[in-house]
Amino acid sequence: MKKNVTISDVAKQAEVSKTTISRYLNGRFGNMSAETKDRIEQVISDLNYRPNRQAQALKSKRSYLIGVIVSDISNMYSSLLLKGIGEVLGDAGYQMIIMDAANSIEKEQDLLHKLIDQSVEGIILQPSSREASHYQFIKDENIPLLLVDRGIEPLIFPLVTTDNEDATKKMLTLILEKKYERIVVISEPLADIVTREIRYQSIKETVKRRKCLLNLVEVTKETNLKNEIKKSLSYSEKTVIFASNGKMLMEILTILITEGIEIPEKIGVTGFDDWNLSALVGPGITSIEQQTQKIGNVSGKQMLAYLEDEEKKDETRIVTADIMNRNSL
Amino acid sequence: MKKNVTISDVAKQAEVSKTTISRYLNGRFGNMSAETKDRIEQVISDLNYRPNRQAQALKSKRSYLIGVIVSDISNMYSSLLLKGIGEVLGDAGYQMIIMDAANSIEKEQDLLHKLIDQSVEGIILQPSSREASHYQFIKDENIPLLLVDRGIEPLIFPLVTTDNEDATKKMLTLILEKKYERIVVISEPLADIVTREIRYQSIKETVKRRKCLLNLVEVTKETNLKNEIKKSLSYSEKTVIFASNGKMLMEILTILITEGIEIPEKIGVTGFDDWNLSALVGPGITSIEQQTQKIGNVSGKQMLAYLEDEEKKDETRIVTADIMNRNSL
DNA sequence: CTGAAAGCGCTAACAT
DNA sequence: ATGTTAGCGCTTTCAG
Numbered sequence: 072m073k074k075n076v077t078i079s080d081v082a083k084q085a086e087v088s089k090t091t092i093s094r095y096l097n098g099r100f101g102n103m104s105a106e107t108k109d110r111i112e113q114v115i116s117d118l119n120y121r122p123n124r125q126a127q128a129l130k131s132k133r134s135y136l137i138g139v140i141v142s143d144i145s146n147m148y149s150s151l152l153l154k155g156i157g158e159v160l161g162d163a164g165y166q167m168i169i170m171d172a173a174n175s176i177e178k179e180q181d182l183l184h185k186l187i188d189q190s191v192e193g194i195i196l197q198p199s200s201r202e203a204s205h206y207q208f209i210k211d212e213n214i215p216l217l218l219v220d221r222g223i224e225p226l227i228f229p230l231v232t233t234d235n236e237d238a239t240k241k242m243l244t245l246i247l248e249k250k251y252e253r254i255v256v257i258s259e260p261l262a263d264i265v266t267r268e269i270r271y272q273s274i275k276e277t278v279k280r281r282k283c284l285l286n287l288v289e290v291t292k293e294t295n296l297k298n299e300i301k302k303s304l305s306y307s308e309k310t311v312i313f314a315s316n317g318k319m320l321m322e323i324l325t326i327l328i329t330e331g332i333e334i335p336e337k338i339g340v341t342g343f344d345d346w347n348l349s350a351l352v353g354p355g356i357t358s359i360e361q362q363t364q365k366i367g368n369v370s371g372k373q374m375l376a377y378l379e380d381e382e383k384k385d386e387t388r389i390v391t392a393d394i395m396n397r398n399s400l
Numbered sequence: 401m402k403k404n405v406t407i408s409d410v411a412k413q414a415e416v417s418k419t420t421i422s423r424y425l426n427g428r429f430g431n432m433s434a435e436t437k438d439r440i441e442q443v444i445s446d447l448n449y450r451p452n453r454q455a456q457a458l459k460s461k462r463s464y465l466i467g468v469i470v471s472d473i474s475n476m477y478s479s480l481l482l483k484g485i486g487e488v489l490g491d492a493g494y495q496m497i498i499m500d501a502a503n504s505i506e507k508e509q510d511l512l513h514k515l516i517d518q519s520v521e522g523i524i525l526q527p528s529s530r531e532a533s534h535y536q537f538i539k540d541e542n543i544p545l546l547l548v549d550r551g552i553e554p555l556i557f558p559l560v561t562t563d564n565e566d567a568t569k570k571m572l573t574l575i576l577e578k579k580y581e582r583i584v585v586i587s588e589p590l591a592d593i594v595t596r597e598i599r600y601q602s603i604k605e606t607v608k609r610r611k612c613l614l615n616l617v618e619v620t621k622e623t624n625l626k627n628e629i630k631k632s633l634s635y636s637e638k639t640v641i642f643a644s645n646g647k648m649l650m651e652i653l654t655i656l657i658t659e660g661i662e663i664p665e666k667i668g669v670t671g672f673d674d675w676n677l678s679a680l681v682g683p684g685i686t687s688i689e690q691q692t693q694k695i696g697n698v699s700g701k702q703m704l705a706y707l708e709d710e711e712k713k714d715e716t717r718i719v720t721a722d723i724m725n726r727n728s729l
Numbered sequence: 730c731t732g733a734a735a736g737c738g739c740t741a742a743c744a745t
Numbered sequence: 746a747t748g749t750t751a752g753c754g755c756t757t758t759c760a761g
Binding site for chain 1: 452453496516693
Binding site: 416417418419420423430431432433436455457458459460461 | 746747748749752753754755
């Protein structure tokens with residue numbers, strides 16, 4: 072059981088003042104004799120001294136902590152996102168405090184406060200709500216907030232996200248080329264998340280000018296997804312299911328495959344794939360693959376930019392997605 | 401731009417001393433007049449006061465921070481693990497500082513030090529090395545360390561993990577029932593991680609007493625996996641590929657499927673599946689599905705137990721895995 | 730080139 | 746039932 076060695080211990084041992092040690096720690100050897108410097112270096116390594124971050128933060132107002140809140144950490148999207156953010160932030164000497172809102176907006180509010188209590192220098196948030204008012208207080212706290220993946224309304228913070236509209240429209244082109252006559256969009260509730268709405272509206276707009284029919288299924292806990300899929304199979308028109316995110320896509324595929332429904336013979340399937348696994352599933356699923364890790368990288372860089380220059384804010388960054396043409400249409 | 405309100409501001413406003421506020425914050429209303437209590441409550445909410453965690457930690461030696469290091473956060477295993485840990489720790493009022501060792505043992509060492517610098521109260525680690533000596537210093541620091549998923553040698557810290565040996569042997573029974581004559585184990589290098597070794601040895605032991613042949617392919621960056629699979633296909637005996645973890649399984653399946661190799665007609669495939677997605681792939685992959693989120697839950701609980709009672713240490717916990725019998729054998 | 734002293738925001742004896 | 750006082754481990758003027 073080793074007792075904690077503090078800056079005072081080092082100072083005593085090196086026969087200098089705490090001030091000098093502090094200078095050393097912060098790389099301010101501006102005018103420090105080479106010998107004191109060497110002596111301090113020696114003592115620090117002898118004593119195995121490491122400065123206490125909490126104390127440093129308390130005094131200097133620099134915590135080198137960035138808070139990150141994802142809406143659901145068990146989602147593959149989060150993994151890749153966190154990987155991407157972590158790469159950039161880690162290299163810059165920042166630590167991430169990662170938290171999981173578990174799809175609860177109450178929990179998310181609580182976590183935001185907890186992050187602030189920890190004196191984080193910035194927050195990267197994948198919001199669980201589209202309501203800007205929920206996040207206004209962070210602006211008042213004067214702490215940089217960067218949204219990722221999903222926007223809010225109005226968009227009072229910068230955002231890094233996929234080119235949802237563009238990718239959706241490109242996929243629509245593919246669908247229409249294949250002469251589909253009806254599109255069934257299966258999505259989690261549109262009202263909660265702007266991204267879902269954007270994806271749906273993009274489809275709606277494109278379809279409007281064609282002779283293609285459109286259905287929307289909003290999936291909640293009460294929804295019997297199997298029944299909805301059966302219904303989609305019953306249409307007389309040539310039909311395709313469009314999954315609005317990776318979670319939906321996988322649930323749909325699970326049903327289709329376990330029920331032995333042939334893709335694309337019986338029904339076409341496509342949508343957004345967060346997992347980038349759709350190459351392996353069924354006949355290979357034609358899908359929109361987001362560059363999630365890159366979104367993370369970009370977010371990290373944006374955050375660093377804000378941190379060093381408050382004025383660099385409010386620039387939204389769009390990351391393109393890849394349209395993967397496989398065999399499910 | 402709101403200036404930070406401190407305990408002193410609250411004390412002044414409520415016309416009591418900081419001590420009293422502190423008592424209030426820590427729920428020690430033992431003997432506090434109802435009216436002061438109410439007044440403080442009022443002032444705190446008026447001022448929108450929130451105590452500074454760093455200052456609290458500095459003084460009280462309680463940070464309520466638990467460090468978690470995963471070997472690769474982009475791996476689905478991490479997602480579910482973190483979900484599981486977070487559920488338990490969050491409910492108990494702890495925050496996680498999650499870090500990604502990115503499969504680098506040097507980085508992992510660095511991160512461990514950084515966690516200690518942050519005054520974490522405990523560390524949950526999915527180790528990137530099997531060498532106990534790398535972690536000895538944590539014992540010296542007297543901070544609770546809990547290993548998860550993978551052990552080290554010797555096992556000087558408690559561990560929460562899957563019943564690797566048991567699950568592997570059960571799967572072997574299935575394989576042998578299907579009259580396979582040769583098993584090709586495809587694994588990342590055994591030498592690095594104990595779990596890999598355990599899985600392989602379990603197979604080896606079981607196979608020894610049968611007339612079944614066994615090959616081992618250790619995959620590094622230099623390995624051409626496609627060639628190895630081709631080789632597996634060339635054997636005259638009825639052959640099955642056993643993937644030692646989810647990452648390998650998915651890489652193998654990707655090759656098999658894109659090359660159009662029929663499963664199980666041309667070759668059987670099975671192994672450990674971290675993603676729990678193998679139901680969707682190809683004909684449905686018979687695999688070992690770990691209860692990763694549960695492993696996380698158990699780890700969280702173990703950590704809480706250590707925190708409140710140092711003596712509860714050194715108890716290794718085994719979580720069973722599920723053998724999913726599908727159509728790839 | 731170096732140190733003394735004050736204080737960051739909070740908690741915890743020890744008083745009263 | 747509440748206040749006084751002394752720090753936690755560090756950084757930072759201000760002096761020399």
